[in-house]
Amino acid sequence: MKFDLSYTIDALPRLLEGATVTVQVALLAFAFSITLGTIIVLTRTTLNWRILNGIIAIYISFIRGTPLMIQIFLVYYVLPVTGLNLGAFTSGILAITLNSAAFVSEILRGGLTSVPKGQFEAAKSLGVSGFALWGRVILPQTFIASIPPLVNEFTQVLKATALLSIITVVELLRVSQQIYSSNYHPVEILSGAFIIYFLLCFFVSRGSVMLENHWRVRRA
Amino acid sequence: MTLDFSIFVEYGPHLLMGFWLTIKIVIAAIILGMPWGLVLALGRRSRFLIPRLAATSFVEIFRNTPFIIQVFLFYYVLPFYGIRFPAEYVGTLALAAFGSAYFAEIIRGGIDAVSKGQLESARAIGMSDWQAMKNIVLPQTLSIILPPLTNQTLSLIKESAILSTITVHELTMSGMRVQGEIFRPFEVFIMVALLYWGLNETIAILMRKLEKWSKKGRTSNQDSAETLKKEDVVR
Numbered sequence A: 001m002k003f004d005l006s007y008t009i010d011a012l013p014r015l016l017e018g019a020t021v022t023v024q025v026a027l028l029a030f031a032f033s034i035t036l037g038t039i040i041v042l043t044r045t046t047l048n049w050r051i052l053n054g055i056i057a058i059y060i061s062f063i064r065g066t067p068l069m070i071q072i073f074l075v076y077y078v079l080p081v082t083g084l085n086l087g088a089f090t091s092g093i094l095a096i097t098l099n100s101a102a103f104v105s106e107i108l109r110g111g112l113t114s115v116p117k118g119q120f121e122a123a124k125s126l127g128v129s130g131f132a133l134w135g136r137v138i139l140p141q142t143f144i145a146s147i148p149p150l151v152n153e154f155t156q157v158l159k160a161t162a163l164l165s166i167i168t169v170v171e172l173l174r175v176s177q178q179i180y181s182s183n184y185h186p187v188e189i190l191s192g193a194f195i196i197y198f199l200l201c202f203f204v205s206r207g208s209v210m211l212e213n214h215w216r217v218r219r220a
Numbered sequence B: 001m002t003l004d005f006s007i008f009v010e011y012g013p014h015l016l017m018g019f020w021l022t023i024k025i026v027i028a029a030i031i032l033g034m035p036w037g038l039v040l041a042l043g044r045r046s047r048f049l050i051p052r053l054a055a056t057s058f059v060e061i062f063r064n065t066p067f068i069i070q071v072f073l074f075y076y077v078l079p080f081y082g083i084r085f086p087a088e089y090v091g092t093l094a095l096a097a098f099g100s101a102y103f104a105e106i107i108r109g110g111i112d113a114v115s116k117g118q119l120e121s122a123r124a125i126g127m128s129d130w131q132a133m134k135n136i137v138l139p140q141t142l143s144i145i146l147p148p149l150t151n152q153t154l155s156l157i158k159e160s161a162i163l164s165t166i167t168v169h170e171l172t173m174s175g176m177r178v179q180g181e182i183f184r185p186f187e188v189f190i191m192v193a194l195l196y197w198g199l200n201e202t203i204a205i206l207m208r209k210l211e212k213w214s215k216k217g218r219t220s221n222q223d224s225a226e227t228l229k230k231e232d233v234v235r
Helices: A005-047 A050-065 A068-081 A088-113 A117-125 A130-145 A147-167 A172-183 A186-219 B007-044 B049-063 B067-080 B087-113 B116-124 B129-166 B171-182 B185-234
Strands: none
Touching: A005 A050, A005 A088, A005 A130, A005 A147, A005 A172, A005 A186, A050 A088, A050 B185, A068 A088, A068 A147, A068 B129, A068 B171, A068 B185, A088 A130, A088 A147, A117 A130, A130 A147, A147 A172, A147 A186, A147 B067, A172 A186, A172 B067, A186 B067, B007 B049, B007 B087, B007 B129, B007 B171, B007 B185, B049 B087, B067 B087, B067 B129, B087 B129, B116 B129, B129 B171, B129 B185, B171 B185
């Protein structure tokens, strides 16, 4: 057999359509996971309840200790049994959000330690507390310090979306499977999808440098 | 929904067989991937353009694409060129290739962390590049890269679940088979998750002990080096 590029080129429009779904899923899941991750970090540091901290620690350990694929199965197959029927797309996003939030919260916790203690003290001495303290003083610095690992985490999310093809979310990998199951040219089609994934992740990870520079300029 | 864990009396051995295959595959992937990762790391630091370019593109390509599509490509491309292996071998090979890209980055980071003077002084006393690398730099790298290597091993255990998509009968696959027979997703997948979790936690704890132990040796060495210096000063 020979590698026939015309199959890749013919499939390209549909592959790109699939890629937009991939990007959508990744952006949605990442937005949710940043929100959830921030909430986790805030409850950990401000409330500091022992039971809650214990639950969070077990949650993070579970997420980090088990394959994402099993987590996706747990969300996709178990929730309907309890009467909650979400569909593949929503449960896929939920699974990736729950997975990524654990990592995001660990990243933000690391970023938080890089904020000098003087910032808290200075804000308090100026009478800034509660929402203003966190929303205006601490969290912005935490996020800027965490840009490189957060961008890295976003590429992880981008790659993780490919797993949703198993639970029938029609994203890039699923689209390519649909194409090659009808024309039986898996190598050509998968190579096309492979290159699209590579370009997406590669440019996102290179974008980290740009983001950092952008914020550095605004801060100066 | 009532929970019924008695099903594992009958299906437990099935899961454990899958678990054992997962462990075997990961060990094989590490044995194959670690030396290849070292080759890639040294290739990326090479003076010559072609090995540097080849190693860099290998690492970047494997790090910037989802593992599942790499697995599919291995599964379809090898027969495309007339190479036929059982799915287990293809899966192990894919996992090794994927892991080696990350191992390469870890090893490269470790080499960079060893101070440059070490390499230069080794070269200055007449060692060849390879001798300096083998005798001076790499041994010092080992204790630096132990924690990230552990993390990568844990990550390989988790990624191996994806091999179930190409019909490798490892833990996730056995879980799916059992679930297909008895339709009890919660019990089955929680049990599978617990097996993965337990394995990962055990390795993490063991490696943390090993790290502490290796650091202990190091700091005491440094301490003795420092006391030597102090004695020098006193004298």
